[in-house]
Amino acid sequence: MSVQIAIIGCGGMAGGHLNAYLKIHEVAPEKAELVAVCDPVKERAEEFANRAKEKTGKRPGVYDDTDKMLANEDLDGANICTPHAFHHVNAIKCLNAGVNVIVEKPIGITVKATQAIIQAAEANGKIAATAENIRRMPSRRTAHWLMNQKQMLGDMTMFFAQHASYREPDPEANWHWRLDLNLGGGGMVMDSGAHYCDTLCYLFGEPDTVYARVAQLQDLKVTKNGQLIQNEQEDTWTATINFKSGTIGTWTCTWAAPGHAFNHVVYYGTEGCLLDDGDIFHGPFDGAKVVLKDGTTYTMEALKADYMADLSKEEKDRLFPHGLTDGVQLECYDFVDAIENGRPPEINAEMGLKAKAVAEAIYESGVAGQAVNYDDVVSGKIETYQNPINEARGL
8 A cells, every 4th residue: 555645734845745746656656645735724735635636636635734634534654844833743743643754854943842753753653754855966965975985085174165145135025934933943044054954964974063153234124914023034144063073164154245245165175175166055066076186177967977877776776766866856755665664764853953953053152152062952951042932832
């Protein structure tokens, strides 16, 4: 029988997850079936159900309440794409009902919320996976391979991920839940930044200490219900991250820099560098290149071909089943396959916590005005920045 899947939250990124399950149905029709969709705005769930029926011939059940859905559906897994503040709420409900979960990044709104998901998964003997798509893409797999297996760059020593540009404040812009720290958990350090935090852990292992400043340098007001309110997101941060492996990195971003914009991402080893022309959230990109000490240059396209050729058939089938290379499709396929075969997912909730804790360490250091120990953030020992969010969410 196919793995029975539900999507909880049908806005924004959830569309990518819906597309992923429709693609899985196309390449492996018996693998999984989307049997339910749920969103407080029922029209969104109706739209998802209609799209699913158009592609598969079967219309999932439509719900506006997670409890109702769990009471009426026999589910194997739930894909949670709600606003961050409700990740742990829905995940814990599902896990307690015996349903495995994959949760969009950042897995919990705070470390404490994430730990609650992990505890619920352990108590119920179920899978809690983190939906992290970026590391799964071929160029990112290739970067990991050339740094950690092939060691083309020698020993990794440092990296710089830097962006500066200017965004004019727009008080007429509409409010969005991501702009409220009690709903989003943070600004772009936590949001798209969650991808880069996972990439850094994937490439270099766990951090040791983090020192950062996080600021809103411009007055970022937005409009909500006709009233001006404060956008609580940062527009600037700079962080120095020391890894247990010895690598040191600088990750900095600002949208409050008028007059000159630049983007620069480079990873250095003792024998050369990986120069990336992508952004500071999603690299290394397909357009990246390796430049060695003697000036020899390799394109990412050539390196990807070498990486793919180096994989065994078993590895290729595991990492890129049915030739899939889209990260969202791969994370959803991995989740379904983990349920089907009773194995751990590639990126479980614990790994999601470790990636998330990089972002939290940046915020915690910004509040403390000094370097923080990464392990103390992971454990919840340091949570000054997160405390008001935990209180607001009843954690």
